[in-house]
Amino acid sequence: MLRHALRLKPFNRNLITLYHNCSRQKHLKLINVNTQITHSLHCRLFTSLNCGSNLLSFKKMGDTQSGLADTTGIERPGKIMLSDEEWKAKLTKQQYNVCRRHGTEKAWTGELLENKDKGIYTCACCGTEIFSSSTKFDSGSGWPSFFDVLKDKDVSDLPAVDLRSDESSGMVRTEVLCGKCDAHLGHVFNDGPRPTGLRYCINSVCLKFKPGATDKVKPEL
Numbered sequence: 001m002l003r004h005a006l007r008l009k010p011f012n013r014n015l016i017t018l019y020h021n022c023s024r025q026k027h028l029k030l031i032n033v034n035t036q037i038t039h040s041l042h043c044r045l046f047t048s049l050n051c052g053s054n055l056l057s058f059k060k061m062g063d064t065q066s067g068l069a070d071t072t073g074i075e076r077p078g079k080i081m082l083s084d085e086e087w088k089a090k091l092t093k094q095q096y097n098v099c100r101r102h103g104t105e106k107a108w109t110g111e112l113l114e115n116k117d118k119g120i121y122t123c124a125c126c127g128t129e130i131f132s133s134s135t136k137f138d139s140g141s142g143w144p145s146f147f148d149v150l151k152d153k154d155v156s157d158l159p160a161v162d163l164r165s166d167e168s169s170g171m172v173r174t175e176v177l178c179g180k181c182d183a184h185l186g187h188v189f190n191d192g193p194r195p196t197g198l199r200y201c202i203n204s205v206c207l208k209f210k211p212g213a214t215d216k217v218k219p220e221l
Contacts, residue, residue: 099206121136
């Protein structure tokens with residue numbers, strides 16, 4: 001909006017030059033039009049500035065505001081390393097495109113989006129346990145959402161996922177990866193419910209559901 005406001009002056013000057021030989025009546029109409037344009041742009045700029053809280057809310061969804069550090073440099077035991085061809089043979093086409101090529105499934109189409117059964121959500125690529133159904137909630141985003149993640153089965157001090165900065169698609173976000181096989185799962189934002197305030201927004205195709213006990217996570221509400 002500032003760019004438009006700064007370009008307004010030469011725009012007015014060009015119009016006045018173009019109509020320099022017009023009658024006084026037309027010239028007055030031109031001034032009135034320019035005044036209306038200026039007023040409109042100023043109002044839109046003022047509105048944008050007063051919507052700062054909304055703009056900041058969008059920024060808060062990015063890396064710099066999340067408070068979650070990049071964990072990809074931490075060594076984990078039990079890493080699963082397969083070649084690209086091996087992953088292609090193991091996964092469906094959609095799983096491969098999303099999990100290994102960092103794609104995104106279409107919102108509201110995921111098989112596990114509406115699942116309300118008790119159990120554990122595992123990585124579709126390697127079977128690592130990632131989320132408990134006790135932390136799943138309806139975010140209205142169109143993708144399965146969780147407010148917490150399970151612990152690494154080999155290192156209890158680590159979460160089951162890795163996090164890293166993702167600057168693709170013209171945004172700055174925090175990407176969520178499987179801690180064992182580096183599969184792309186989705187992104188995490190800091191607009192989730194209590195007690196964590198986090199929203200792990202996960203592609204349904206990246207997960208598999210295992211019915212059963214969910215006492216691995218006991219959130220303090």
